[in-house]
Amino acid sequence: MEETFVLIVGAGPAGLGIAACLTKKFIPYIVLEKEDCCASLWKKRAYDRCHLHLAKEFCSLPHKPHAPQAKKYMSKNDFIEYIDDYVLDFDIRPRYFHSVESASFDEAKEKWLVEAKDIFANASKFFVASFLVVATGENGKGYIPNIPGSNDFKGDIIHSSEYKSGREFQDKNVLVVGCGNSGMEISYDLCNSGANTSIIIRNPVHVVAREMIFAGMHLLKYFSLPIVDALVTLASTLKYGNLSKYGIYRPNEGPFLLKATKGRSPVIDVGTIAKIQSGEIKVLTGIERINKSKVIFEDKVELSFDAIIFATGFKSMACEWLKDYDFILKNDGFPKNHFPNHWKGENKLYCAGLSRMGLQGVSKDAIVIANDIEMVLRTMLRN
Numbered sequence: 001m002e003e004t005f006v007l008i009v010g011a012g013p014a015g016l017g018i019a020a021c022l023t024k025k026f027i028p029y030i031v032l033e034k035e036d037c038c039a040s041l042w043k044k045r046a047y048d049r050c051h052l053h054l055a056k057e058f059c060s061l062p063h064k065p066h067a068p069q070a071k072k073y074m075s076k077n078d079f080i081e082y083i084d085d086y087v088l089d090f091d092i093r094p095r096y097f098h099s100v101e102s103a104s105f106d107e108a109k110e111k112w113l114v115e116a117k118d119i120f121a122n123a124s125k126f127f128v129a130s131f132l133v134v135a136t137g138e139n140g141k142g143y144i145p146n147i148p149g150s151n152d153f154k155g156d157i158i159h160s161s162e163y164k165s166g167r168e169f170q171d172k173n174v175l176v177v178g179c180g181n182s183g184m185e186i187s188y189d190l191c192n193s194g195a196n197t198s199i200i201i202r203n204p205v206h207v208v209a210r211e212m213i214f215a216g217m218h219l220l221k222y223f224s225l226p227i228v229d230a231l232v233t234l235a236s237t238l239k240y241g242n243l244s245k246y247g248i249y250r251p252n253e254g255p256f257l258l259k260a261t262k263g264r265s266p267v268i269d270v271g272t273i274a275k276i277q278s279g280e281i282k283v284l285t286g287i288e289r290i291n292k293s294k295v296i297f298e299d300k301v302e303l304s305f306d307a308i309i310f311a312t313g314f315k316s317m318a319c320e321w322l323k324d325y326d327f328i329l330k331n332d333g334f335p336k337n338h339f340p341n342h343w344k345g346e347n348k349l350y351c352a353g354l355s356r357m358g359l360q361g362v363s364k365d366a367i368v369i370a371n372d373i374e375m376v377l378r379t380m381l382r383n
């Protein structure tokens, strides 16, 4: 049984950000991480051509701005390098291969009891902490919808988090399901690699250029959200025109409002739209069912595919291990309280990186959580 002040579960950007803030405050902590490295989402589960789609000033962690010479839109590898430097700079030493299996609050002792499986040693380890921070991310597990017949599909079914590059799909008929940023970018990548690419677009989406979001994020400092939304929508309409003939419809709410209220990001176009307009990427309607190698669509069209890539999002897995999750989370693993009060629960339980606000949200959470822990510790020590 090992005791510490703060136990942080997860060594992604959120867990590392909090660790750095606590290091600065000389507050002892332990970070447990199930993988063999930090930022495993970026190192193991992101496709090769992935770049940060927000400018670097919105993607840094506390106490370490990106270098002036870093590219405005960093590549995955540049971002990974930044994270590895971060870990060294703040001397963060996550316990790798430690998968947290359960965490519960001991009312009598007023402490958190945490059980982790040491995967390397194949043994259970127990920890006690006054504060517990959930930093296991919004992308715990890839979500694939249940489609009749999918178990008997003759080709490959993969989730976007397993997709690396289009190389292995050259000359194949590939169907991408989902039109968020991952689905759109993977379609583009597949098409460039010589795959016959189709994408299913069913939900309304805002398609924007990354510079529009960059301008919008700065304009938000001076103008109200509806005004910025109107400007960004206007800019997007001027650039892309009316895309409804390709099955792409704009939501009624503006892009920043949708992000703030529902956590839905606009699609930042990397070149996919031009390929849809030229017919290189085909847009299809929803799937009704699958029969061997054939996909039957809602409009009764039947087409054969060699592979289906589901870019249909992720599930937070925190409720699986956090037994007392109702102190802070809903059943779906996301915070009970609305932004900006989402990060604090009862009994010294916190969550970072679950507000669907990307790295900027991760960084803000880390700062407020570390400050709150410091404040609570001060009062505890005074009494």
Ligand SMILES: Cc1cc2nc3c(=O)[nH]c(=O)nc-3n(C[C@H](O)[C@H](O)[C@H](O)COP(=O)(O)OP(=O)(O)OC[C@H]3O[C@@H](n4cnc5c(N)ncnc54)[C@H](O)[C@@H]3O)c2cc1C
Pocket (backbone or CB within 6 Å): 009, 010, 011, 012, 013, 014, 015, 032, 033, 034, 035, 038, 039, 040, 041, 042, 045, 046, 047, 050, 051, 052, 053, 054, 058, 059, 098, 099, 100, 101, 135, 136, 137, 138, 139, 140, 182, 321, 352, 353, 354, 357, 358, 359, 360, 362
């Ligand atoms: C393809 C892709 C591109 C993205 N691009 C951007 C972008 O451009 N800009 C942006 O702001 N955001 C982007 N995001 C959002 C992304 O979620 C954040 O950037 C960031 O990685 C979130 O950090 P996190 O620490 O909250 O979660 P994660 O990075 O997911 O880290 C969670 C960590 O917890 C570990 N863990 C999970 N369960 C356990 C357990 N039970 N025990 C121990 N450890 C556990 C995991 O192994 C992981 O290392 C992108 C996401 C994806 C998938």
Ligand SMILES: *[C@@H]1O[C@H](CO)[C@@H](O)[C@H](O)[C@H]1NC(C)=O
Pocket (backbone or CB within 6 Å): 122
């Ligand atoms: C790990 O430990 C469990 C029991 O503690 C045992 O059943 C299992 O075989 C072990 N696995 C390996 C790979 O050693």
Ligand SMILES: *[C@@H]1O[C@H](CO)[C@@H](O)[C@H](O)[C@H]1NC(C)=O
Pocket (backbone or CB within 6 Å): 173, 196, 197, 198, 282, 303
């Ligand atoms: C490419 O995919 C489309 C389905 O979107 C299909 O109609 C077409 O026949 C495919 N082309 C080839 C050469 O297989």
Ligand SMILES: *[C@@H]1O[C@H](CO)[C@@H](O)[C@H](O)[C@H]1NC(C)=O
Pocket (backbone or CB within 6 Å): 242, 243, 244, 245
């Ligand atoms: C886009 O075009 C469709 C038909 O071509 C039309 O019905 C729709 O009103 C147009 N949308 C806008 C916003 O102009």
Ligand SMILES: *[C@@H]1O[C@H](CO)[C@@H](O)[C@H](O)[C@H]1NC(C)=O
Pocket (backbone or CB within 6 Å): 291
């Ligand atoms: C699947 O397709 C075959 C013909 O290719 C047909 O005989 C069979 O009934 C279909 N199955 C379903 C469940 O639609």
